Amino acid sequence: MAMTIERAAPPREDRLQAGTAYCGTCAQLRERLGRKDGGCFNQANRSFGQSFGCQFTLSLAMLNTLRNTVVIVHGPVGCGFWSVGGIGATRNMKRLRDPAQGSTIQISTNLDESDVISGGETKLREAVIYADREFRPEAIVVTSTCVPALIGDDVDKILDELRKDVSADLVSVNCEGFKTKLMATAYDAVYNGILKNLSKKKTERESLVIPDKLDDILWNYNNARTVNVFNVGSMGRPDELELARLLTALELKVNFIPCFASPKDFRKVLDAALNVSICGTHDDYYVQHISEAYGIPSIIDTMPIGRKGTGRWLMKIAEHFHIEEQAKLLIEKEDAALDEALEPYRKILKGKRAYISGGEMRIFVTAELVNDLGLEIAGLKSHHIDHFVEPVLDDAPVSGDTCIDIASQHPFEQANLLRKIKPDVLLMHIGGGNFTAKHGLPVLPLFNPGFNYMGYSGAFEIAYRLKRILSNSQYNKNIQKYRPLPYRESWYEKDVGAYIKE
Numbered sequence: 001m002a003m004t005i006e007r008a009a010p011p012r013e014d015r016l017q018a019g020t021a022y023c024g025t026c027a028q029l030r031e032r033l034g035r036k037d038g039g040c041f042n043q044a045n046r047s048f049g050q051s052f053g054c055q056f057t058l059s060l061a062m063l064n065t066l067r068n069t070v071v072i073v074h075g076p077v078g079c080g081f082w083s084v085g086g087i088g089a090t091r092n093m094k095r096l097r098d099p100a101q102g103s104t105i106q107i108s109t110n111l112d113e114s115d116v117i118s119g120g121e122t123k124l125r126e127a128v129i130y131a132d133r134e135f136r137p138e139a140i141v142v143t144s145t146c147v148p149a150l151i152g153d154d155v156d157k158i159l160d161e162l163r164k165d166v167s168a169d170l171v172s173v174n175c176e177g178f179k180t181k182l183m184a185t186a187y188d189a190v191y192n193g194i195l196k197n198l199s200k201k202k203t204e205r206e207s208l209v210i211p212d213k214l215d216d217i218l219w220n221y222n223n224a225r226t227v228n229v230f231n232v233g234s235m236g237r238p239d240e241l242e243l244a245r246l247l248t249a250l251e252l253k254v255n256f257i258p259c260f261a262s263p264k265d266f267r268k269v270l271d272a273a274l275n276v277s278i279c280g281t282h283d284d285y286y287v288q289h290i291s292e293a294y295g296i297p298s299i300i301d302t303m304p305i306g307r308k309g310t311g312r313w314l315m316k317i318a319e320h321f322h323i324e325e326q327a328k329l330l331i332e333k334e335d336a337a338l339d340e341a342l343e344p345y346r347k348i349l350k351g352k353r354a355y356i357s358g359g360e361m362r363i364f365v366t367a368e369l370v371n372d373l374g375l376e377i378a379g380l381k382s383h384h385i386d387h388f389v390e391p392v393l394d395d396a397p398v399s400g401d402t403c404i405d406i407a408s409q410h411p412f413e414q415a416n417l418l419r420k421i422k423p424d425v426l427l428m429h430i431g432g433g434n435f436t437a438k439h440g441l442p443v444l445p446l447f448n449p450g451f452n453y454m455g456y457s458g459a460f461e462i463a464y465r466l467k468r469i470l471s472n473s474q475y476n477k478n479i480q481k482y483r484p485l486p487y488r489e490s491w492y493e494k495d496v497g498a499y500i501k502e
């Protein structure tokens with residue numbers, strides 16, 4: 001039976017028993033994940049915390065990438081304001097897919113104190129009508145912030161009533177920040193809106209002028225070789241091109257969604273032969289639903305980062321199409337070319353100690369990659385933890401004693417951990433560079449949509465960038481000297497997880 005699509009996606013604390021508070025060794029983490037009760041990660045909390053992200057902001061980041069779409073932020077103007085800084089980069093990424101694309105169009109209903117008393121429904125109706133008449137988009141997406149949820153605006157009902165008056169598809173995304181501490185719930189919230197409103201029925205075949213048997217054969221052949229690859233906002237066009245290169249070498253056709261897709265692409269999704277996730281944390285809600293509802297097989301396993309991750313990812317796809325031998329030959333050829341290219345870098349990087357912080361899947365596959373370059377893993381920090389990490393954790397090149405902190409932000413714990421483990425280089429989730437630089441160590445972003453991290457070419461680019469940042473970290477040393485971190489010595493004497501309540 002297919003999953004029921006509710007008005008809003010449930011918080012991941014409930015759906016996946018995911019947690020955001022843990023500190024211990026990788027061996028202890030393995031043991032807890034293996035327990036029948038799932039380790040009860042979501043029972044843990046902190047008696048003191050600095051900050052955690054809001055799911056609305058991550059939803060907006062994903063939705064801003066959609067082409068031919070207007071995004072309406074239903075809430076106070078401040079909720080969407082943070083994303084304005086990234087709009088230029090998002091526009092450029094859109095244009096790498098389609099040079100005719102304009103900028104992201106975002107409208108705020110600008111709810112204020114009087115709307116909290118009288119309701120925000122009138123403003124929302126006006127905004128939807130304005131967006132449709134002014135911009136003629138394929139879709140209008142309405143994102144709900146905390147305020148309309150608290151005052152009881154029924155966004156789904158308003159959009160139902162407006163459908164007859166507008167030409168665009170209307171999509172409601174219920175992603176109020178207060179509902180979860182787990183920012184990754186944002187992915188489910190966005191997919192919930194897409195499932196309710198866009199991925200509903202298969203496309204009609206675009207037939208030739210006189211449909212004939214050949215037309216049918218081509219249609220079926222193309223669909224039978226088409227793979228939907230679920231991209232993530234943290235990957236850029238260079239990553240897509242590398243994955244497309246590898247899958248094309250296996251004679252497969254690739255369709256990238258959801259980031260930078262057009263609304264109509266979510267209908268085409270239902271014609272493909274296979275759905276392949278790049279990161280289970282990102283896609284399971286959507287992929288599981290369309291697998292169950294439409295019978296499209298899916299793969300959620302590892303990320304195609306590093307030699308091992310990429311090889312494993314390719315082999316899983318090859319197994320589905322029964323082309324394992326072809327895939328093995330491709331992997332051998334790519335491995336040999338990569339080895340030759342990495343040789344000079346391995347000599348320089350050997351024995352350096354890395355600390356990696358970011359999403360649960362990404363940190364473990366990146367650990368494998370940097371270990372392949374000769375680095376040791378000194379410590380890890382993940383935004384949250386759930387069962388999707390299990391396949392990559394078992395293969396990760398970490399010792400049982402390697403410390404892992406599960407914390408959505410909370411930079412004070414990171415400062416304490418880094419003082420204790422003393423790494424040589426930090427691989428960090430983008431956006432935390434300002435306080436991370438104060439450690440005086442070289443920092444490589446864990447992702448950057450302008451760089452290539454995935455596949456074989458990505459492994460080479462990371463080696464090149466690591467060598468470059470390790471050769472001169474004077475800038476961050478100066479930041480540490482003149483703008484030190486604000487914590488007292490007494491904090492560094494405590495355990496990293498001193499404020500975590502089990």
Ligand code: SF4
Pocket residue numbers: 054055056057075078079144145146147175176177178
């Ligand atoms: S927590 Fe609520 S009010 Fe704050 S930014 Fe997120 S959606 Fe807006």
